[in-house]
Amino acid sequence: MVATTGSHDVMRTADGVPLRIKLRRAERMRKVWAITLVAPLFLFLVVGFILPIISLLSLSIEDPDLTEGFPRTAEMFQEWDGEGFPPPEAMATFAEELAVAGRGEFGRAAKRLNYDISGFKSMVKKTARKSEELALLSPEQMLDGFIKIDKDWGDPAYWLVIKNASSYYTDYYLLWSLDLQRDKEREIVGVSPDRAIYVDVLLRTIEISFAVTLLCFLLGLPIAYLLATLPTRISNLLLILVLLPFWTSLLVRTTSWIVLLQNEGLINDAALWLGLWNEPQELIRNRFGVYVAMVHILLPFMVLPMYSVMKTINPWHMRAAASLGAPGWKAFLKVYFPQCMPGVAAGTLLVFILSLGYYITPALVGGPSDQMTSYWIVQNMGRTANWGLGAALSVVLLLLTLVMFFIYNRFVGVDRLKVN
Amino acid sequence: MAMPSYATTFDRIWYVTFRVICCLVFAFLFIPIIVIIPLSFNSEPYFTYPMPGFSLRWYEEFFASPQWLLGLQNSIIVGIFATLVATVLGTLAALGLNRAEYPGKTTILAVLISPIVVPIVITAAGMFYFYAKLGLTGTLAGLVFAHATIGVPFVVITVSATLAGFDYNLIRAGASLGGDPLRVFFRITLPLILPGVVAGALFAFITSWDELVIAIFLASTEEHTLPRRMWSGIRELLSPTIMAVATMLIMTSVLLMIVMELLRRRSERLRGITP
Numbered sequence: 001m002v003a004t005t006g007s008h009d010v011m012r013t014a015d016g017v018p019l020r021i022k023l024r025r026a027e028r029m030r031k032v033w034a035i036t037l038v039a040p041l042f043l044f045l046v047v048g049f050i051l052p053i054i055s056l057l058s059l060s061i062e063d064p065d066l067t068e069g070f071p072r073t074a075e076m077f078q079e080w081d082g083e084g085f086p087p088p089e090a091m092a093t094f095a096e097e098l099a100v101a102g103r104g105e106f107g108r109a110a111k112r113l114n115y116d117i118s119g120f121k122s123m124v125k126k127t128a129r130k131s132e133e134l135a136l137l138s139p140e141q142m143l144d145g146f147i148k149i150d151k152d153w154g155d156p157a158y159w160l161v162i163k164n165a166s167s168y169y170t171d172y173y174l175l176w177s178l179d180l181q182r183d184k185e186r187e188i189v190g191v192s193p194d195r196a197i198y199v200d201v202l203l204r205t206i207e208i209s210f211a212v213t214l215l216c217f218l219l220g221l222p223i224a225y226l227l228a229t230l231p232t233r234i235s236n237l238l239l240i241l242v243l244l245p246f247w248t249s250l251l252v253r254t255t256s257w258i259v260l261l262q263n264e265g266l267i268n269d270a271a272l273w274l275g276l277w278n279e280p281q282e283l284i285r286n287r288f289g290v291y292v293a294m295v296h297i298l299l300p301f302m303v304l305p306m307y308s309v310m311k312t313i314n315p316w317h318m319r320a321a322a323s324l325g326a327p328g329w330k331a332f333l334k335v336y337f338p339q340c341m342p343g344v345a346a347g348t349l350l351v352f353i354l355s356l357g358y359y360i361t362p363a364l365v366g367g368p369s370d371q372m373t374s375y376w377i378v379q380n381m382g383r384t385a386n387w388g389l390g391a392a393l394s395v396v397l398l399l400l401t402l403v404m405f406f407i408y409n410r411f412v413g414v415d416r417l418k419v420n
Numbered sequence: 421m422a423m424p425s426y427a428t429t430f431d432r433i434w435y436v437t438f439r440v441i442c443c444l445v446f447a448f449l450f451i452p453i454i455v456i457i458p459l460s461f462n463s464e465p466y467f468t469y470p471m472p473g474f475s476l477r478w479y480e481e482f483f484a485s486p487q488w489l490l491g492l493q494n495s496i497i498v499g500i501f502a503t504l505v506a507t508v509l510g511t512l513a514a515l516g517l518n519r520a521e522y523p524g525k526t527t528i529l530a531v532l533i534s535p536i537v538v539p540i541v542i543t544a545a546g547m548f549y550f551y552a553k554l555g556l557t558g559t560l561a562g563l564v565f566a567h568a569t570i571g572v573p574f575v576v577i578t579v580s581a582t583l584a585g586f587d588y589n590l591i592r593a594g595a596s597l598g599g600d601p602l603r604v605f606f607r608i609t610l611p612l613i614l615p616g617v618v619a620g621a622l623f624a625f626i627t628s629w630d631e632l633v634i635a636i637f638l639a640s641t642e643e644h645t646l647p648r649r650m651w652s653g654i655r656e657l658l659s660p661t662i663m664a665v666a667t668m669l670i671m672t673s674v675l676l677m678i679v680m681e682l683l684r685r686r687s688e689r690l691r692g693i694t695p
């Protein structure tokens with residue numbers, strides 16, 4: 001249509017503008033409109049969601065406690081090379097700032113020092129109480145003055161901890177979240193075994209997510225297949241059995257499992273009555289309870305994507321395979337199952353991604369050794385108020401989730417994410 | 421899926437076993453949800469069958485408790501406002517996403533979807549830290565804001581799904597007949613995508629209604645929501661009142677599910693007419 005016969009003879013619209021320019025202008029207008037429509041939500045999410053997460057994650061590389069509590073001390077300790085004892089002037093500044101620091105800043109700084117050596121907090125407090133004694137001393141007598149207050153000041157390790165907490169930007173918390181630390185030579189080494197818990201927690205998070213995904217797949221495959229092959233009228237009815245749990249609150253379903261699994265719960269009662277076992281079994285506050293409740297909650301997320309793909313597979317393929325002599329299982333594995341792969345990939349990845357972040361269910365039906373990374377993030381944000389470590393654990397969990405989401409996007413596609 | 425005549429004995433046994441396995445999985449999905457409903461009508465505060473008698477006392481206790489009622493009221497307020505915000509912003513964004521191709525579109529879509537993917541504990545902790553600076557912690561406004569952000573992806577997804585089969589010639593036809601963009605939107609586009617918008621709104625509502633982790637971080641003791649109150653209840657003592665609340669929440673879910681099914685069937689029917 002838009003054929004130009006010559007430069008002087010272009011197709012023009014009613015107002016005399018060449019059609020090509022007019023089209024391009026209309027196309028540009030459409031793009032501007034499209035972006036204008038997306039912009040409000042984008043900004044809303046940036047303020048309400050992206051900025052909060054970025055500001056949380058940035059806490060993992062910040063170590064403000066000492067730099068804000070004892071700013072001049074922090075500056076001087078940073079210049080010290082870490083060999084032996086710090087220069088007397090740095091110690092004197094520390095003594096001065098101990099005496100004048102406000103209560104809040106002092107408490108946070110003392111708590112920060114306590115992370116590395118327990119007992120450091122009370123030692124700093126004691127020293128602060130007696131800081132007038134130090135104010136009278138000359139720089140040469142400073143170290144002896146400190147040692148007189150507490151003999152542990154004679155151990156260079158304590159001074160080194162102060163130095164290590166003296167820079168505002170740090171990899172301290174990120175290393176801690178992987179059970180690592182820097183030694184005297186600033187080399188990265190493992191922390192002592194009694195403090196090393198977070199790698200175990202991370203591996204446990206992956207292990208639980210993997211097991212839940214596998215169980216969901218094994219339980220979901222038969223019912224997705226059944227739903228896809230039954231007549232629509234019956235499968236629509238049965239689908240309600242999958243959709244009801246999907247729509248029911250996670251907290252309600254977890255509560256149900258507590259009622260069912262606890263020692264005086266319905267399952268123990270029934271089993272005792274039937275004589276299956278003679279005394280109440282521990283079904284809750286352990287890994288078993290976590291698996292049962294999480295599989296129940298996540299199973300619909302596995303079944304629905306598999307079902308929607310299976311529904312599109314022509315059932316005659318199975319008949320054709322059978323007529324060519326394939327036994328039922330072989331026809332299923334070689335002909336049917338490969339065609340389900342998009343649904344299987346979507347379901348397994350979705351369940352795995354969702355499992356990684358579970359908190360409520362393990363907290364209610366799991367024992368102390370079944371808690372996942374999310375639980376430790378909450379613990380560090382709340383009870384112990386160790387925001388740096390909580391943020392560092394969030395970085396680890398988020399990276400793991402984003403890697404899985406990237407794989408999901410690559411193989412399934414975000415635009416294929418369906419909710420009903 | 422009837423058995424064909426050439427089925428072997430093994431096929432027949434497998435067929436029966438397969439059906440039994442499926443029944444067990446369906447029972448596993450369904451029984452835990454219905455089992456607590458009768459317990460909420462138990463006359464005694466125990467969670468065992470057979471029940472000694474029928475009673476509405478736990479429901480009476482719920483409606484007599486200012487604590488529970490405050491939670492209910494807050495959940496409704498937060499749910500409605502979060503749904504409104506999420507639906508309006510999500511629908512506009514979905515229209516924009518499907519209107520034209522432009523660079524970075526997948527990235528934008530990934531950002532819009534990200535609230536579903538990011539572990540909820542990280543979202544909640546980030547909001548707790550950041551909203552505190554804005555003075556939004558412990559307020560209903562903060563909860564509305566937070567719940568709207570996590571409800572929005574569902575609206576974007578459902579409306580986008582409806583728009584996938586949308587005929588843009590209808591908009592052009594409307595414009596060529598002299599309708600200004602607003603009029604075309606309200607008279608042509610909106611009625612056609614309405615099932616998707618309503619489905620998205622229902623998802624956004626149920627997301628807010630059931631949301632707990634953000635409420636743990638953001639809500640104060642005065643401004644708690646129903647799930648937040650239930651959470652502290654479960655951790656202290658699993659009382660039958662919680663069974664009554666759970667039953668009411670299940671009923672809400674059933675109601676929403678029915679509306680959703682009707683919407684889905686309606687849109688399937690409509691799609692059946694216009695190929």
